[in-house]
Amino acid sequence: MKNKLWALILYPVSFFMSADWLDINMPVGVTDISKEVFGLHMAIFFVVVAIGVVVFGVLFWSMWKYRRSNNKKPATFTENHTVEMLWTIIPTLILIAMAVPASITLKKIYDHEAEEGGIDIQVVGWQWKWQYKYLDEQVGNKPLSFFSNLTTPPDQYEFNRVEKTENYLLEVDEPVVIPVDTPVRFLITSNDVIHSWYMSDFAVKQDAIPGFINVAKTKVNVPGIYRGNCTELCGERHAYMPIVVKAVTQEEYEEWLQTKRDLAEQIAYLTEKEWTPNELLATGEEIYETRCAACHQTNGAGIAGFYPALAGSDVVMNDKAKQIEILMEGIRGSQMQSFAEQLNEVEMASVITFTRLAWGNERSGDGEIVIPKDIVEYKETNL
Amino acid sequence: MSAVVENHNHHDDHHHGPKKGIMRWLTTTNHKDIGTLYLWFSFAAFLLGGAFAMGIRAELFEPGLQLMDPIRYNQLVTMHGLIMIFGGVMPAFVGLANWLIPLQIGAPDMAMPRMNNLSFWLLPTAFAILLSTAFMEGGMPGFGWTFYAPLSTNYPNVAYFVFAIHIMGASSIMGSINVIVTIMNMRAPGMTLMKMPLFVWSWLITAYLLIAVMPVLAGAVTMLLMDAYFGTSFFDAAGGGDPVLFQHVFWFFGHPEVYIMILPAFGITSHIISTFSRKPLFGHSSMVYAMVSIAVLSFVVWAHHMFTVGMPLVAELFFMWATMLIAIPTGVKVFNWCATIFKGSITYETPMLFSIAFVVLFTIGGFSGLMLAITPADFQYHDTYFVVAHFHYVLVPGAVFSIMAAVYYWLPKWTGNMYDEKMGRLHFWLSFAGVNITFFPQHFVGLAGMPRRYADYALQFAEWNAVSSVGAFLFGLSQLLFLYIVVKTVFAGKKATPQVWDGADGLEWTVDSPAPYHTFDVPPKVK
Numbered sequence: 001m002k003n004k005l006w007a008l009i010l011y012p013v014s015f016f017m018s019a020d021w022l023d024i025n026m027p028v029g030v031t032d033i034s035k036e037v038f039g040l041h042m043a044i045f046f047v048v049v050a051i052g053v054v055v056f057g058v059l060f061w062s063m064w065k066y067r068r069s070n071n072k073k074p075a076t077f078t079e080n081h082t083v084e085m086l087w088t089i090i091p092t093l094i095l096i097a098m099a100v101p102a103s104i105t106l107k108k109i110y111d112h113e114a115e116e117g118g119i120d121i122q123v124v125g126w127q128w129k130w131q132y133k134y135l136d137e138q139v140g141n142k143p144l145s146f147f148s149n150l151t152t153p154p155d156q157y158e159f160n161r162v163e164k165t166e167n168y169l170l171e172v173d174e175p176v177v178i179p180v181d182t183p184v185r186f187l188i189t190s191n192d193v194i195h196s197w198y199m200s201d202f203a204v205k206q207d208a209i210p211g212f213i214n215v216a217k218t219k220v221n222v223p224g225i226y227r228g229n230c231t232e233l234c235g236e237r238h239a240y241m242p243i244v245v246k247a248v249t250q251e252e253y254e255e256w257l258q259t260k261r262d263l264a265e266q267i268a269y270l271t272e273k274e275w276t277p278n279e280l281l282a283t284g285e286e287i288y289e290t291r292c293a294a295c296h297q298t299n300g301a302g303i304a305g306f307y308p309a310l311a312g313s314d315v316v317m318n319d320k321a322k323q324i325e326i327l328m329e330g331i332r333g334s335q336m337q338s339f340a341e342q343l344n345e346v347e348m349a350s351v352i353t354f355t356r357l358a359w360g361n362e363r364s365g366d367g368e369i370v371i372p373k374d375i376v377e378y379k380e381t382n383l
Numbered sequence: 384m385s386a387v388v389e390n391h392n393h394h395d396d397h398h399h400g401p402k403k404g405i406m407r408w409l410t411t412t413n414h415k416d417i418g419t420l421y422l423w424f425s426f427a428a429f430l431l432g433g434a435f436a437m438g439i440r441a442e443l444f445e446p447g448l449q450l451m452d453p454i455r456y457n458q459l460v461t462m463h464g465l466i467m468i469f470g471g472v473m474p475a476f477v478g479l480a481n482w483l484i485p486l487q488i489g490a491p492d493m494a495m496p497r498m499n500n501l502s503f504w505l506l507p508t509a510f511a512i513l514l515s516t517a518f519m520e521g522g523m524p525g526f527g528w529t530f531y532a533p534l535s536t537n538y539p540n541v542a543y544f545v546f547a548i549h550i551m552g553a554s555s556i557m558g559s560i561n562v563i564v565t566i567m568n569m570r571a572p573g574m575t576l577m578k579m580p581l582f583v584w585s586w587l588i589t590a591y592l593l594i595a596v597m598p599v600l601a602g603a604v605t606m607l608l609m610d611a612y613f614g615t616s617f618f619d620a621a622g623g624g625d626p627v628l629f630q631h632v633f634w635f636f637g638h639p640e641v642y643i644m645i646l647p648a649f650g651i652t653s654h655i656i657s658t659f660s661r662k663p664l665f666g667h668s669s670m671v672y673a674m675v676s677i678a679v680l681s682f683v684v685w686a687h688h689m690f691t692v693g694m695p696l697v698a699e700l701f702f703m704w705a706t707m708l709i710a711i712p713t714g715v716k717v718f719n720w721c722a723t724i725f726k727g728s729i730t731y732e733t734p735m736l737f738s739i740a741f742v743v744l745f746t747i748g749g750f751s752g753l754m755l756a757i758t759p760a761d762f763q764y765h766d767t768y769f770v771v772a773h774f775h776y777v778l779v780p781g782a783v784f785s786i787m788a789a790v791y792y793w794l795p796k797w798t799g800n801m802y803d804e805k806m807g808r809l810h811f812w813l814s815f816a817g818v819n820i821t822f823f824p825q826h827f828v829g830l831a832g833m834p835r836r837y838a839d840y841a842l843q844f845a846e847w848n849a850v851s852s853v854g855a856f857l858f859g860l861s862q863l864l865f866l867y868i869v870v871k872t873v874f875a876g877k878k879a880t881p882q883v884w885d886g887a888d889g890l891e892w893t894v895d896s897p898a899p900y901h902t903f904d905v906p907p908k909v910k
Binding site: 023024025026027033036037040041045048051052055056058059062063066067071072073074075076077078080083084087088091092095098099102103105106107109110156157158159160164166167168169170192193194196198200203204205206207209210211212214215227228229230231232233234235236237238239240303304305306334 | 445446447448449452453454457519520521522525526527531533534537539620621624625626627660661662663664665666667668669691692693696699700703704707708710711714715717718721722724725726727728729730731739742743746747750751753754757758759760762763765766767826827828830831832834835836837838839840841842843847
C-alpha cells in the first residue's frame with residue numbers, strides 16, 4: 001500500500017523530470033548553455049509550484065474551514081507586524097537564491113568573444129526569409145552567402161488543399177550548416193523590420209534589428225537537424241520564415257563548403273550561355289512561386305493597398321530597364337526589397353522573363369525577355 | 384438619509400432628476416451617469432475585442448490558413464489588444480472610479496464634472512477613428528498593439544492609429560486629473576488618507592501612473608508619425624535612427640500601463656474579500672505600501688520586455704533583479720488576502736467567487752511572471768505562447784474577473800435590484816472553466832516553442848491549440864450570459880437594501896439602493 005502511494009507521488013515527479021514530454025515543456029537542447037537554461041527553468045518552476053502548494057493550500061483550507069456554516073463568529077484581528085515581516089523576508093531570500101544562479105548563467109551566455117577555430121556567420125533577417133553569410137569562407141571573391149526560404153507549398157497551408165507533411169512550416173530550401181563541437185558566433189541583424197532568430201534547441205533567441213549586430217554564440221554537441229522560427233512580428237508572413245540548422249561533423253562541413261564552391265563556378269559558366277525564353281520560363285516560374293508570390297500573388301494580381309499587381313503593370317510589360325533596376329535596387333520606403341544578393345544572374349533573368357510573359361503580359365506588352373547577360377551588364381555599369 | 388440643506392443662492396433644486404432621453408447621456412455631468420456610460424462602453428468594447436479573439440482562436444483551431452489571410456490575422460491580433468486594453472479594461476476601471484470614488488469618500492460628485500463628460504465622449508471618438516480604418520484600403524493596423532518601429536512606420540493608415548491613441552491619451556489624462564483632484568480635495572471630514580478605502584487608494588496611485596506615462600506614449604506615437612509622414616528618422620536605422628529607442632520609449636509607458644490595468648483590481652478584491660469573510664481587511668496599511676511599491680518599481684523594470692534586443696550584460700542583470708523585486712510587494716498582497724479569509728465567516732456569493740478566482744489565477748500569472756524574469760530562461764520564453772499565457776492570466780482572470788466581481792458586488796447599489804445569484808454563479812463557473820481551458824494549454828505550446836502572433840503553426844502544436852480554441856469559445860459565449868444577467872438586473876429583481884451585503888463596510892452602503900441621483904450633498908462625518 002505504502003509503495004503504491006509512493007509510486008503515485010513519484011510518477012508525476014518523474015514525468016515532470018524526464019525530457020520525453022517535450023510537447024509540453026521546454027526542450028533540454030543540445031548545447032551546454034541550453035542544458036543550464038533548462039535546469040534554471042525547472043528550478044524556478046519547482047520553486048513556484050512549492051510556493052503555490054503552500055499558499056493555495058492555506059487559502060483553500062481556510063475557505064473550507066471558515067465557511068459561515070462552520071464558523072458563525074468571524075475573528076476581528078486586522079494587523080500583525082511579525083507575519084508581515086516574515087512574508088516579506090522569506091520571499092526575498094527565495095528570490096536571492098534564484099537570482100544568483102540565473103546571473104551566473106547569464107554571464108556565460110554573454111561571453112561573446114571569438115574563439116580559436118570558431119566560425120562567424122552573419123544572419124540577416126529579411127521579409128520573410130533568412131540570409132546566412134559565412135564571413136570566413138570565400139567563394140569567388142565574396143563571402144559564402146545564401147538565402148533560406150520556406151519550402152512548404154502554399155497548397156499545404158492555404159485552405160489545407162493537400163495533406164500537411166511532417167515538417168510543415170519548419171522546412172527550408174537551404175539550411176544553415178554548422179560543424180559540431182565548434183564555437184559558432186551568429187552575428188544577427190536585419191535588412192528591413194525587426195525579426196528574431198530563435199533556435200530553442202540552442203537556447204538562442206536574439207532580435208535581428210536593422211542597424212544593430214547582435215551576437216549569439218553557441219557550440220552544438222550533437223549532430224542533427226534543428227528547427228526554429230522567427231519570433232518578432234515582422235509583417236504578413238511572420239509565421240512563414242522558419243530557421244533550419246544542420247549540425248554536421250567537421251568533415252561533412254568541409255565537404256559541404258566544397259560543393260558550394262563548385263556550384264559558384266557552375267553559375268559563372270551558365271551566365272555566359274545563350275538562353276531561350278522557354279529555358280528561362282521554367283526556372284522563372286519556380287523562383288516566382290518561392291520569392292515573389294507571397295506578396296504579388298501567384299496570379300500576379302498583388303494585394304490592393306499593400307502589394308502592387310504585376311499582371312498588366314506598365315513597367316513589367318514595357319520597361320525592361322526599369323524592371324531590372326527595381327529588382328536590383330528595391331524600392332526605398334516600400335516593402336520591395338533588393339534581390340541583387342538573393343538571386344544570381346540566371347535566377348534574376350529567369351524570374352523577370354517569367355513576369356514579362358505570364359498573365360497575358362506578353363500579349364499586352366512588348367514581350368521582350370531578359371537574359372543573364374543583361375543582369376551582368378547592369379552590374380558592370382552600376383557597381 | 385442625509386438631510387438636504389436648502390441653499391438659497393442656488394437655482395437648481397437639489398432633487399432635480401436627470402434630463403430625459405438621449406440628451407441626458409450626451410450632456411450629463413453626473414458621476415453616476417458617466418460611470419454608467421464608461422461601463423457600457425467598456426462592455427461593448429469587451430464584446431467587440433472578444434469577437435476579434437474568437438476570430439483569432441477560430442483560425443488557430445487547426446494548422447493552416449482556413450478563414451483569413453495573415454494580413455487579416457495580424458489586424459485581428461492588433462485590434463484585439465488595442466480594444467481590450469484601451470477600450471475594455473481601462474474604461475471599465477474608469478467607470479468604476481466614477482461611480483465609486485465619490486460614493487466611497489462621501490463627495491457629491493467628481494471635482495470637474497464637465498471635464499468628466501469630455502473625457503468620456505473622447506473615447507468613442509477615438510475608437511470610431513481607429514475602427515474606421517477597417518473600411519479603408521490597407522485596412523486596420525496589423526503591427527501588434529506594441530506597434531514596434533520600423534514595422535509600423537511603413538504600415539498603411541498608421542496616422543489614424545496615431546490620432547486615435549492621442550485622443551485616448553488625452554481622455555485618460557483628463558480622467559486621472561479628475562480622480563486625483565477629487566480624492567485630494569473632496570474627502571468627507573475625518574477621512575484621512577490612511578483611512579481611505581483601498582479602491583480609492585488603488586485609483587489614486589493608478590491616476591498618478593497614468594499622468595506619468597500617457598505623455599510618454601504620446602511621444603512614442605508622435606515620433607512614429609514623424610517617421611512615417613514627415614521624413615524624420617527617429618527609429619529608422621538607414622537615416623541614423625534607432626529602432627531599439629522605440630522599444631525603450633514604448634515600454635517605459637507599457638510597463639506602468641500593465642499596473643494601471645491591475646492596481647484598481649487589487650482595490651476591488653480587497654473590498655470584496657473582506658465583505659464576504661465578514662472580517663476587516665488584514666494589513667490595510669501594508670496593502671497601501673505594497674501598491675505604492677509596485678507603482679514605483681513599475682518605472683524601473685520596463686526593459687524586461689526587451690531581454691532579447693541585445694542590451695549589455697549589466698542592463699540585463701539590473702532589469703532581471705528589479706523585476707524579481709516586484710514579486711515581494713505582490714506576494715504581500717496575496718498573503719494579506721489569505722490572512723483576511725483566515726478565521727473569517729465566509730460565504731461564496733458570485734463577487735466572492737470571482738475574487739477568490741482572481742487571487743488564485745492572478746497568482747498563477749504572477750508565478751509565470753517570476754519565471755519570465757529569469758533572463759536566461761526568458762531567452763526561451765520570450766515572444767512565445769508562454770508569454771501570451773502569462774499576460775492573459777494576469778489580465779483575464781486578473782483584471783477582467785475583478786471587474787466582473789465589482790459589477791456583481793455593486794450592481795445592487797447601482798440598480799436597486801439584486802442580480803440572480805444562481806445565474807451569477809453559473810456565469811462564474813463557465814468563465815472559470817473557459818479561462819483555464821483557453822490559457823493553461825498556452826503555457827505548454829509556449830514552452831515547446833510556439834511563437835506568438837503566428838497565423839499558422841507547426842503540427843506539433845495542433846492538439847493544445849484546438850483545446851485552447853474550444854475554451855475560448857466557451858469563455859466568449861459565457862459572456863453573453865453576463866450581459867443577460869446585468870440587463871435583467873437593471874430592469875427587475877429582488878429589491879436591494881441600502882446595506883446590500885451584511886459584511887460590507889463603507890460610505891457607499893449608507894446611501895439608498897439604488898443610489899439617488901445626487902448623494903452626499905452634505906458631507907458625512909467619518910470617525
